Amino acid sequence: ELKVEQNPLFLSMQEGKNYTIYCNYSTTSDRLYWYRQDPGKSLESLFVLLSNGAVKQEGRLMASLDTKARLSTLHITAAVHDLSATYFCAVVPKETSGSRLTFGEGTQLTVNP
Amino acid sequence: KAGVTQTPRYLIKTRGQQVTLSCSPISGHRSVSWYQQTPGQGLQFLFEYFSETQRNKGNFPGRFSGRQFSNSRSEMNVSTLELGDSALYLCASSLAGYSEAFFGQGTRLTVV
Numbered sequence: 001e002l003k004v005e006q007n008p009l010f011l012s013m014q015e016g017k018n019y020t021i022y023c024n025y026s027t028t029s030d031r032l033y034w035y036r037q038d039p040g041k042s043l044e045s046l047f048v049l050l051s052n053g054a055v056k057q058e059g060r061l062m063a064s065l066d067t068k069a070r071l072s073t074l075h076i077t078a079a080v081h082d083l084s085a086t087y088f089c090a091v092v093p094k095e096t097s098g099s100r101l102t103f104g105e106g107t108q109l110t111v112n113p
Numbered sequence: 114k115a116g117v118t119q120t121p122r123y124l125i126k127t128r129g130q131q132v133t134l135s136c137s138p139i140s141g142h143r144s145v146s147w148y149q150q151t152p153g154q155g156l157q158f159l160f161e162y163f164s165e166t167q168r169n170k171g172n173f174p175g176r177f178s179g180r181q182f183s184n185s186r187s188e189m190n191v192s193t194l195e196l197g198d199s200a201l202y203l204c205a206s207s208l209a210g211y212s213e214a215f216f217g218q219g220t221r222l223t224v225v
Contacts, residue, residue: 102158
């Protein structure tokens with residue numbers, strides 16, 4: 001059974017600081033997704049990583065994928081309050097046809113002024 | 114362009130009843146997946162439909178079923194509702210299931 005683990009689960013940081021969220025998964029995969037969820041809202045797609053070594057950046061967020069280590073990271077640079085949300089990674093096993101995302105538990109990020 | 118549309122947004126049902134939720138994907142998207150989100154279990158995959166066929170299925174009891182129509186719209190049905198079925202039900206659409214998946218606003222189901 002595929003397991004996806006995120007850490008930390010809770011992250012409180014100050015504005016202007018940098019931090020990294022880690023996503024480990026237990027089976028071979030070359031499809032990894034990052035989503036953001038605000039309280040009471042749906043999931044917003046942030047990044048799709050489809051190959052080993054893939055790196056994508058949008059604003060203060062940068063995501064990377066190491067399929068050999070079965071690890072993805074979401075790096076936050078110079079955090080601002082607007083980044084406060086819950087971040088999920090999701091993985092699709094390599095042998096899966098189509099879409100069947102297994103999600104991590106989520107990292108609840110709070111950025112304090 | 115229009116996003117993924119789920120209806121209704123909120124629903125209150127009584128134990129033992131059944132419920133049908135609807136999802137209209139982004140135009141041109143042929144894959145629709147359904148997920149259940151609860152505080153205790155997190156986000157769990159229910160099933161995926163592609164070209165009117167169920168392509169993937171999660172580990173949920175047979176009370177949970179779905180279908181997809183020729184216009185790619187999908188419905189999810191839950192029969193004999195239990196209190197534990199209270200959750201946010203999310204659907205996601207993608208072109209063919211291998212690329213970016215976009216989520217709808219969800220249907221908040223409360224079973225009393």
